[in-house]
Amino acid sequence: MIQPLPHPLDEHLAGLLSRLDAGHADARNLQALVKYVSARTRDGVIAAPLADAPVTDWESLHSSPVIGQEGEYKPLILSATHAWLYRYWLYEERLARCIKEKIPPIPPFSKGGIESVEGEVSDLQQQAVELAKDSRFLIISGGPGTGKTTTVTRILAHLIEAGTNPARILLAAPTGKAAMRMQEAIRETRQRLALPEEVSSRIPDQASTLHRLLGYIPNRVGFRHHADNPLPADVVIVDEASMIDISLMTHLFEAVPPDARLILLGDKDQLASVETGSIFRDLCSGDALAGNRVVLQTSYRFVAEDGIGQLAQAIRRADEGHLLAVLDSPAYSDVTLDESPAGLDTDWLRNGWRDYVAAVSGGGREAVFRAFNALRILTPLRKGRLGVESLNPWVDGVMQRLLPVHDGAQKPWYAGRPVMVTQNDYRQNLFNGDIGIALPDENGALRIWFPAGEAGQYRAIAPIRLPAHETAWAMTIHKSQGSEFSRVLLILPEGEDLPLLGRELLYTAVTRAKQGLHILATRATLGRALRQVTPPASCLQERLQADKTPGQA
């Protein structure tokens, strides 16, 4: 049995529901159930399996006025197998209903003459293009470099050739950074593919954040676009869909017009959203959506002698032997393992950020941002000796000695200090996860610069106006989602925080690195991470397979 950790939120909810229950149920069992469901929800689980609940007497719970069956309006919902907080049960139910409406095929659009002039394409990529023709809902999952952008650009070309108005094709991603990457990737791909100019030039290349697409209203849960005011779109394409939590996914589905196509791109093996619910992974398993999904398998970016690609493959397949063989083999020089506890070395920082130090000393902003991505330290933890909260001050100390001194910089600021925004600030258009770098402006005043809209464009924010933020030399693996770095220094601590470290976390960390990966961990830690997988977060599969959505009359 999993014993929930005592957390003030769980305690508070348990106390509240106990008072509302007013003695109908056995208090100890009710509190144990509420704390368990609340704790699992905080962990990102939407439907908490009853099999793991620390409840000894279920009988008395059924008489509680705070517990209801599916379809009832009660704080806690119980089925024969799972328990939900009402809000999440409702999201799951609404989302399942939307998805079901999008499963039946629509008449395919007519086939144009593009095929013959395109370059190489795998069978699975072609299958995705074919599916897109008569599907209102399509999932394309694949690891880095498997051709998701190539495939979706081809789909866009077909749609446009068949008469879809490009202005009614909307592109979005969960974060500003991911949206920017999406538009850059589509621009590059449409140039690379040998498409007729009249089609290629009309492929849209503007992507927004999902919040902006849906019409965020400050301080409200809902959005401007919803079922009664749907998006002005015939096609909606969303990248990095593994980062979308259940609430945002439900709002997205509800805002897409019934006849419009929705295409989700992502990597099912990556970590789920930081918020509640690994919805994308749940949608990528089971049979219900088998006809609406393509999982691309081959990475065209990694070559056979590329250790990072081999490691990613070993992790996906949970092949510990292969994982360790790759790390041990001198043939894969791009990946190294250091098992010594004193492995963290300032030389790594000095070498890894050499170009960064040079760029801050005299390069342009673009060069600074590019050089900053040469190295990143990733760890699963926030707290503890090897968590970001301890690593960042240590790196701060090393880097401040290397970076140029800037007169007038007030602590903790210094030229070259990278920060990550940790709270959305809609007014300033800054979002959780955005990275900025402190650099002097034309007048010599230190400002925090953020990439803005187009590649190569930056905007400055005064330090005092910055929303909550933290130094970003080291970041958690969760926060690194959607970013890639030339080299990654991955630190996997031992010890009591290990439950955090699972296969998806390891896979996400490894696939952030493009050219080099240095891992500080023991083999035992790596093996344990490989064996630990996150179970489904929701009962979406069951709902999608059921003839009727539970809770409906």
Ligand SMILES: Nc1ncnc2c1ncn2[C@@H]1O[C@H](COP(=O)(O)OP(=O)(O)OP(=O)(O)O)[C@@H](O)[C@H]1O
């Ligand atoms: N079928 C194919 N045959 C050969 N090369 C391919 C094929 N499909 C894609 N590629 C190449 O692989 C590279 C990666 O493709 P693409 O950018 O579409 O992948 P992706 O899945 O979108 O990557 P990421 O997740 O990193 O954004 C590109 O250089 C592309 O030209």
